[in-house]
Amino acid sequence: MVLIDQLTPDAVDRYADTLTAVAAALVVGDVEGARSAIQPMAGERWIGLVGTARTTAETVPGAKPRRMPEGVRAEVLIRDRFQCSRCGGRGLARPVLVAVSDVFPNELAYHRNYGRGRVHPAYWALVLEADHTAPHSRGGSAEASNLTAMHALCNTAKADADVHELAVLNRLDEWPDWDGLLSAYPAIVGVGAELGYRHSAIEYHPKWMRLLGVPANDPKGADA
Ligand SMILES: [Zn+2]
Numbered sequence: 001m002v003l004i005d006q007l008t009p010d011a012v013d014r015y016a017d018t019l020t021a022v023a024a025a026l027v028v029g030d031v032e033g034a035r036s037a038i039q040p041m042a043g044e045r046w047i048g049l050v051g052t053a054r055t056t057a058e059t060v061p062g063a064k065p066r067r068m069p070e071g072v073r074a075e076v077l078i079r080d081r082f083q084c085s086r087c088g089g090r091g092l093a094r095p096v097l098v099a100v101s102d103v104f105p106n107e108l109a110y111h112r113n114y115g116r117g118r119v120h121p122a123y124w125a126l127v128l129e130a131d132h133t134a135p136h137s138r139g140g141s142a143e144a145s146n147l148t149a150m151h152a153l154c155n156t157a158k159a160d161a162d163v164h165e166l167a168v169l170n171r172l173d174e175w176p177d178w179d180g181l182l183s184a185y186p187a188i189v190g191v192g193a194e195l196g197y198r199h200s201a202i203e204y205h206p207k208w209m210r211l212l213g214v215p216a217n218d219p220k221g222a223d224a
Pocket of ligand 1: 084085086087088089150151154
């Protein structure tokens with residue numbers, strides 16, 4: 001286990017490149033190839049001090065906590081092409097990363113509350129939340145038009161600043177085909193289901209595949 005309390009600026013690119021290779025292997029059912037591919041980031045655990053994995057919608061000071069509807073979050077991430085509006089880096093919907101953790105629970109540790117020392121730093125670095133462009137405390141609403149995709153770590157760094165006050169980078173031309181590994185998601189879920197490592201309820205991935213608009217690829221269903 002490698003304890004990580006701070007991420008270098010290249011972490012987003014490093015993790016995204018590694019996971020792209022992992023996904024490519026899993027899509028063709030090459031679990032051992034994927035295990036080799038994930039080694040550069042294997043076994044890391046996040047022990048940094050950035051609170052817990054709540055969205056800004058719930059942490060803006062003075063704002064009433066309210067849940068972000070999951071369909072809205074999926075809509076925002078797809079619209080923003082799985083790119084962080086703060087750093088411009090590639091990102092993922094959380095369930096896609098959970099699907100990789102289902103296959104590699106030790107290499108890519110997952111904890112649903114991002115417990116300190118229990119979750120891989122890639123969850124902080126890569127998972128995109130749907131964040132308010134105008135903070136909830138300044139009257140921003142929880143509609144997709146008022147939300148933007150942002151890495152969890154970039155989100156906590158942003159605090160209550162208005163996104164418009166920050167430099168918004170557009171690096172998507174570096175990865176014109178980036179889809180948040182969505183096209184690999186059903187195959188990764190299929191491998192995880194076969195191996196029997198499940199972090200979540202049985203309906204979790206099918207629900208998110210629906211929300212993210214990808215066809216479910218249930219190996220049991222395919223045989224029927
Ligand atoms: Zn970011």
